[in-house]
Amino acid sequence: MGIFNKIGDAVSDASRNVNEKTKNISDTSNLKRKILYEEERIMEIFTDIGKVYYKTPENTDELKAYCDDIDTRKRRIKKMKFELQGLKGVRICPKCQAEVQDKFQFCGICGAKLPTSEDDFD
Numbered sequence: 001m002g003i004f005n006k007i008g009d010a011v012s013d014a015s016r017n018v019n020e021k022t023k024n025i026s027d028t029s030n031l032k033r034k035i036l037y038e039e040e041r042i043m044e045i046f047t048d049i050g051k052v053y054y055k056t057p058e059n060t061d062e063l064k065a066y067c068d069d070i071d072t073r074k075r076r077i078k079k080m081k082f083e084l085q086g087l088k089g090v091r092i093c094p095k096c097q098a099e100v101q102d103k104f105q106f107c108g109i110c111g112a113k114l115p116t117s118e119d120d121f122d
């Protein structure tokens, strides 16, 4: 293993790091955009619910379908926010909302257990 190989390795490591950082940034902005989209959709659905209820309050099937749609989107948002935190290397404590380092299982502020996987959102 000559010195040039070592330099070559170091350079490819460095460029891999840069690539990963760039990927992280685009993943982050993708997620943020998707979250924003879902939040806007939820506001629109709330408006639709208001309209349906105003015109036909007895149409509970349709109202229920809208509510289910909102629940689905809220779960989706929660999951994406969790992914976002993962990209940042932090988690948000579900109890006190503190930002906690990814590697910890419990919140250092209030001691609550932190969510560990996507399973928590199903």
Ligand SMILES: [Zn+2]
Residues within 6 Å of the ligand: 093, 094, 095, 096, 097, 098, 107, 108, 109, 110, 111, 112
């Ligand atoms: Zn906490």
